[in-house]
Amino acid sequence: MLQRIYATPHVRPRPGVLPTPRAGWYVLVALGLGALALGLWAYTIQLDRGDIVTGMRDPGRGGAAWGLYISLYVYLVGISFAGITVASIARLLKLHVLEPVARIAELLTIASLVAGATAVLADLGRSDRGLASLPALARPSSPFYGTFTLVVAGYLFSSVVAFFVTGRRDAARMVRDGPRALRWFYRLWASGYRFTPEEHARHGRTTFWLAITILPLLVTAHSTLGFIFGIQAGRPGWYSALMAPSFIVLAGASGIGMLILTVVILRRMLGLRIPDASIHWLGSFLWVLCLVYLYFTVVEELTATYAGPALDRHVAHTIVAGPFSRSFAVAIGCLFLGFAIPFVQYLRAKPSVAGLAIAAGLVNIGALVKRLLIVVPSQTHGSYLALEDGRYAPSWIEWAVLAGTIGLVLLIVLVFARIFPLVHGEEPALERDAPLPRDPVRKLVCLGWAATAIALIAVGLTDSFRLWSGTELDPRLPMAPVIFASGVMMLFATAIVYEVLPARRRRPRSPRIVDRARTHAAPRTVLAAALRATERRPIPPPPPPSSPRSQP
Structure with missing residues (x-):
């Protein structure tokens, strides 16, 4: 239906x-x-x-x-x-x-x-x-x-x-x-x-x-x-x-x-x-x-x-x-x-x-x-x-x-x-045969950003509960709720960091190096032929010059 x-x-x-x-x-x-x-x-x-101009009054007093x-x-x-x-x-x-x-x-x-x-x-x-x-x-x-x-x-x-x-x-x-x-x-x-x-x-x-x-x-x-x-x-x-x-x-x-x-x-x-x-x-x-x-x-x-x-x-x-x-x-x-x-x-x-x-x-x-x-x-x-x-x-x-x-x-x-x-506008058909290239810098930056956010959340929340204050009524750290809220916002901002961080510029690949990401699923015969085609073979030495006596 x-x-x-x-x-x-x-x-x-x-x-x-x-x-x-x-x-x-x-x-x-x-x-x-x-x-x-x-x-x-x-x-x-x-x-x-x-608030007297509103209809709100104290509970218990009507x-x-x-x-x-x-x-x-x-x-x-x-x-x-x-x-x-x-x-x-x-x-x-x-x-x-x-x-x-x-x-x-x-x-x-x-x-x-x-x-x-x-x-x-x-x-x-x-x-x-x-x-x-x-x-x-x-x-x-x-x-x-x-x-x-x-x-x-x-x-x-x-x-x-x-x-x-x-x-x-x-x-x-x-x-x-x-x-x-x-x-x-x-x-x-x-x-x-x-x-x-x-x-x-x-x-x-x-x-x-x-x-x-x-x-x-x-x-x-x-x-x-x-x-x-x-x-x-x-x-x-x-x-x-x-x-x-x-x-x-x-x-x-x-x-x-x-x-x-x-x-x-x-x-x-x-x-x-x-x-x-x-x-x-x-x-x-x-x-x-x-x-x-x-x-x-x-x-x-x-x-x-x-x-x-x-x-x-x-x-x-x-x-x-x-x-x-x-x-x-x-x-x-x-x-x-x-x-x-x-x-x-x-x-x-x-x-x-x-x-x-x-x-x-x-x-x-x-x-x-x-x-x-x-x-x-x-x-x-x-x-x-x-x-x-x-x-x-x-x-x-x-x-x-x-x-x-x-x-x-x-x-x-x-x-x-x-x-x-x-x-949303029409999206172009972007297909990719191989997975994303490795980008360890992006991962490290995002992990560090997220770890900092989690630390702020833990510190701000525990101090807001007055776990560090002892007998005091106020939190030990100033603006503890703001620290907790900042950690929450930083944690979700990790998505922006991951997507907006510029990618590293990579050197163009040499045409004589095999792209293993595209050939790992090929048959063995095709793979062997591709490897033989890109092998560096020694160049044979030129023939020795002929002597004058051998000339007619």
Whole structure:
């Protein structure tokens, strides 16, 4: 059935040509600028007057300390999960049907992580103090330690490295065919890339191993977000073993849904030649992940309602049949429709891009509302103390900041589409009969670079745990979290060092020396003939001159 549905061949654009924007592109750019300006204005009001202008209050005093900002952060990091995952899986499993959307997925990952970092800063009452104290004094037990080191430093930097490495070939093409004003940018990105068999082989190895190393980091980063909530035993509604896996599954569903929306919008606004088959494959991933998350939701609600502690049952009833019941119905209804629409299309073998776009939009609405239901009710209705239940309602300041972060993501994607191709160009057929030539200098440099990175990770992490501090509260080394984050970034930068490091110039081979790499598999008779043909035979001496008597 998959072959019958997804038989559409994928088409690649002519390399070196940027798409011509249509009227809708300018409208979206204007909307993004307006939303970003509104968000910045609202945030300046929050900085001037304090968090009192938001709907956040202290837990236990009728409010919630984490609200729309943290929910938005978890949602944006979830969107980034699917982007880089789709690109990595497409390279590892050689799913050529997903190659046209791989670069868009990577760009969406970077834009979402940048916007997510701004959402965390908006949640801090004094972001300047947070930025000054976090790199120096953060502990691994703090939720923001994982946000700063694994998500921002490791996850974001590894995505940038993958985006840089996979775009070098197209950047080299754009040096010749791109706009003159941006050729300095293309040269910097290409970093001396030449379309040689050696470059092609190194590029294949780099992208393969980079994709393998990024996937465990993705699972670790998103599991860390789930553990922030799931291991808090003193907060009913959060303490659950399903919190981390459900975070990963919902992140995949919302991320793939946003990727579908982004591809559909860019294809219409810029005329990108992305086949329907790529969107149909993403739709299949969407309904599978939505179904898994709905199953997790049923299991969690049944467990909390049937045999959970009293306060866990209270929080569960508050979500399902209490003050949050409407939000719960919206979230579950959107996720169910996000499963049902592509699943019915899959059964009928008649996929529709418009239907998948509607399902993707519904999934993202449901995912954002579900994040709010995870964050807020446990703070307002889950206290072990004899306190009255609280309430939380986001103010217009929070909604304006949310609009600003979405506008930031929109602008990053739309503006980048005008300066660099979002679809991989046609690759030349570079084949190589013999393996790569030995390059011990490159290997030694990369091994030394990676060893230094691992040493920084070990030193920074152990000192962040205060293993060397004794009775002191501060780490022994200054900026220990920064040392750990720098080691993580250096470790992923090994891919850039391996690929960009110039190769040694080799002397041309003598034509009289046999190329054993090309003759080791030849028959013995051919090999013997080739060796005899290249042997250095002694030159016979010239004949002695004849004497005059022997002449007639």
